[in-house]
Structures are given as C-alpha cells and as structure tokens.
Amino acid sequence: MRIVDVREVTKPIASPIRNAYIDFTKMTTSLVAVVTDVVRDGRRVVGYGFNSNGRYGQGGLIRERFRDRILEAPPESLVDESNGTLDPHRIWAAMMTNEKPGGHGERSVAVGTLDIAIWDATAKIAGKPLFRLLAERTGRAADPKVFVYAAGGYYYPGKDDSALRAEMRSYLDRGYTVVKMKIGGASLAEDQRRIEAVLAEIGVQARLAVDANGRFDLETAIAYAKMLRQYPLFWYEEAGDPLDYALQAALAEFYPGPMATGENLFSHQDARNLLRYGGMRPDRDWLQFDCALSYGLVEYLRTLEVLERFGWSPARCIPHGGHQMSLNIAAGLGLGGNESYPDLFQPYGGFPDGVRVEDGHIVMPELPGIGFEGKSDLIRVMRDLAA
Ligand SMILES: O=C([O-])CC(=O)C(=O)O
Numbered sequence: 492m493r494i495v496d497v498r499e500v501t502k503p504i505a506s507p508i509r510n511a512y513i514d515f516t517k518m519t520t521s522l523v524a525v526v527t528d529v530v531r532d533g534r535r536v537v538g539y540g541f542n543s544n545g546r547y548g549q550g551g552l553i554r555e556r557f558r559d560r561i562l563e564a565p566p567e568s569l570v571d572e573s574n575g576t577l578d579p580h581r582i583w584a585a586m587m588t589n590e591k592p593g594g595h596g597e598r599s600v601a602v603g604t605l606d607i608a609i610w611d612a613t614a615k616i617a618g619k620p621l622f623r624l625l626a627e628r629t630g631r632a633a634d635p636k637v638f639v640y641a642a643g644g645y646y647y648p649g650k651d652d653s654a655l656r657a658e659m660r661s662y663l664d665r666g667y668t669v670v671k672m673k674i675g676g677a678s679l680a681e682d683q684r685r686i687e688a689v690l691a692e693i694g695v696q697a698r699l700a701v702d703a704n705g706r707f708d709l710e711t712a713i714a715y716a717k718m719l720r721q722y723p724l725f726w727y728e729e730a731g732d733p734l735d736y737a738l739q740a741a742l743a744e745f746y747p748g749p750m751a752t753g754e755n756l757f758s759h760q761d762a763r764n765l766l767r768y769g770g771m772r773p774d775r776d777w778l779q780f781d782c783a784l785s786y787g788l789v790e791y792l793r794t795l796e797v798l799e800r801f802g803w804s805p806a807r808c809i810p811h812g813g814h815q816m817s818l819n820i821a822a823g824l825g826l827g828g829n830e831s832y833p834d835l836f837q838p839y840g841g842f843p844d845g846v847r848v849e850d851g852h853i854v855m856p857e858l859p860g861i862g863f864e865g866k867s868d869l870i871r872v873m874r875d876l877a878a
C-alpha cells in the first residue's frame with residue numbers, strides 16, 4: 492500500500508461579503524488529492540481535502556515542501572500494519588520533518604489540508620465513515636446526530652436590515668435554531684440596530700450569535716460587551732485579536748454570557764495558551780479550533796488532550812469552517828456541533844446531498860471516509876483533480 496501522488500489546485504471561493512476585518516473578493520482554497528494504489532469497490536482510493544475559508548489556498552507550500560516529504564518517505568514507514576491502512580500520525584511526522592516549532596501560520600493550513608485528505612483515504616481504505624473510525628479508535632460511541640448553526644449575516648454592499656432579516660428567516664425556514672451575524676464592521680449604534688432587527692425577526696424560534704472577527708481593542712470590546720449583554724445571545728465571538736489572551740480574560744468581567752474564540756489559533760500550543768491565559772470558562776464558553784486550518788486531525792487530537800488536561804469537555808468545541816471534516820470529528824469524538832454556511836463557499840461547504848437540518852441538527856449518512864462522495868457538486872471538482 493502506498494501513496495502514489497499528491498495533487499493540489501488553488502480554487503476561488505470569492506464572494507462580495509465582508510466581515511469586520513476582511514472581504515472575501517479574492518478568497519481562495521487549496522483542493523488536494525492524495526492518490527493511493529489501493530482499490531476499494533472497483534475504484535482507486537483517493538483522499539480529498541481543502542482548507543476552510545478565511546485563510547487562502549496554500550499551493551506554494553504544499554507543492555514546494557509538504558507534497559515531496561510524503562512522496563519521498565519510504566512507503567512502508569507511512570502504513571499502519573495492524574489496521575491495514577495508512578498511518579496519519581506517521582505521515583504527519585513525515586510532513587513536519589525539518590520544521591521548527593512555533594510560528595503557526597500558513598504552514599498549519601497547508602499541513603491541515605493534506606492531513607484531511609490522508610484521513611479521508613485512511614477511512615476509505617478501512618471501509619468506514621471517518622466518524623465511526625474515530626469513535627472506534629478512541630473507545631467512544633459515535634453519535635451521528637450533530638448540532639449545526641447557520642453562519643452568515645455578513646456586511647454586503649447595499650444590504651439593509653430587511654435583507655439581513657430575510658437572510659436569517661431563510662435559515663430558520665431551513666431548520667436552523669441558531670444563527671450568526673457579523674459585528675464590528677459598522678459603528679456600535681449601527682450594529683446594535685442590526686442585532687435588534689435580527690432578534691425581532693427570529694423571536695423565540697432561534698438564538699443569535701455575533702462575531703467581531705478579532706477587530707476590537709480592549710476598550711471597544713468592553714463597550715460592545717456592555718451593549719451585547721442586554722440580549723440573550725448564544726455567544727460573543729472573537730472580540731479581540733486571537734492572540735491577545737489578556738484582552739479575552741479581561742472581557743469576562745464585563746460579559747457574563749457565553750463567549751467563543753479559537754478559529755485563528757492553529758496549534759495545540761496556541762490552544763493551550765488560550766486555556767492558560769484567556770480566562771475562558773469551561774461551563775459556558777465555546778472553542779472554535781478548525782482542523783482544516785490548524786495542522787489537521789492529528790493535531791486536533793492533541794488539542795483535545797490539552798482540553799482534557801485543563802478540565803474542558805470536547806462538547807464545548809464547535810469548530811469554525813462549515814466543512815464535512817469537522818462534522819466527522821463532531822460525530823466521532825463528541826464535539827458540541829459544527830458551523831455551517833448555508834449560502835456560502837460552495838461547493839466546498841455544507842452537507843452530503845439529501846442531508847437536511849431538522850431542529851438544528853443533521854444526521855451523518857454512512858458514507859466511507861469523510862463522505863465527499865455523497866455531495867455531487869463537490870466530488871465532481873475533486874475527481875477533476877484526481878480520480
Ligand atoms: O468571516 C469569517 O472569516 C468566518 C468566521 O469568522 C466564522 O465563520 O466564524
């Protein structure tokens with residue numbers, strides 16, 4: 492058994508939306524394929540992956556460094572003999588040969604994207620859905636029913652409160668019970684008006700989360716906290732710079748409700764610093780580490796170990812990114828749920844065809860690997876890269 496090729500193509504996932512920090516007019520993603528010489532159901536096993544929105548495609552790093560480290564490693568060193576499949580942990584170590592610690596930035600996206608494809612291939616070779624393989628290997632019961640929430644509420648040229656309300660209404664119509672909108676890209680007064688408009692629209696049918704995308708300094712984060720705490724929000728997300736743990740810790744004094752952060756922390760060491768210094772509260776706050784941006788699932792397993800050491804349940808994790816990889820982690824490892832972008836980043840985000848949101852949850856279909864084969868628009872572009 493061996494990996495015979497690793498391919499990457501950088502694809503646009505552009506849209507005119509804007510959060511408090513960036514617009515998405517030039518956003519891209521790396522689509523990767525890890526081609527094996529294993530055949531299952533009459534077809535060569537190919538593992539696929541892509542990185543989530545917010546960071547750009549990583550074609551340079553993947554093609555110049557990480558691809559060759561996989562292809563040049565002795566094939567037998569990348570195999571898990573006892574399970575008769577690939578060994579993602581050893582492949583991860585091969586990719587990270589001659590990489591110094593620290594400085595987790597674009598590298599973690601490149602490695603994460605490849606790691607996802609490797610887990611997809613590993614589970615396909617084992618002939619199981621990834622969430623079942625993960626549950627088995629960690630000795631827990633898989634739970635195919637996963638909480639999902641609808642993320643959107645972006646700033647958009649010409650978008651007024653009625654368009655924002657209509658957007659949120661459409662998420663409720665599609666079965667969601669929690670919706671999310673952006674803040675911090677307008678004045679506090681304007682954001683307050685937008686929030687009140689959405690709350691009036693969703694009433695008691697759903698809860699609202701708000702996301703500042705790391706925009707605020709301490710003073711602004713506190714001013715928003717004082718405004719936001721009047722409302723029964725699902726969470727207040729990424730108020731300040733993701734690496735400003737002191738800001739996050741100080742905010743707890745002004746915001747008793749749930750807060751969320753972590754989508755821009757890309758390693759278990761960064762996650763550990765957040766838990767050490769960020770004042771996050773394990774009884775109510777949420778952690779949003781996204782495996783596709785942060786060295787993949789091999790690293791996510793280490794992050795979950797860190798959580799355990801600090802007294803956090805995996806159920807406090809609702810990853811950023813809206814992709815099927817995190818759905819599998821949620822179903823297999825007992826996370827609290829996953830993000831979803833009902834109208835954005837297609838064909839990469841979302842669920843396999845036929846999966847519907849009901850009362851804020853989806854049920855994972857029993858598809859081998861991550862389940863990309865069940866999403867027809869996505870598997871089409873994946874098979875164009877390698878089949
Ligand atoms: O707008 C973005 O960059 C995405 C984001 O923060 C989220 O989904 O939480």
Ligand SMILES: [Mg+2]
Binds near residue numbers: 702704728811
């Ligand atoms: Mg966010």
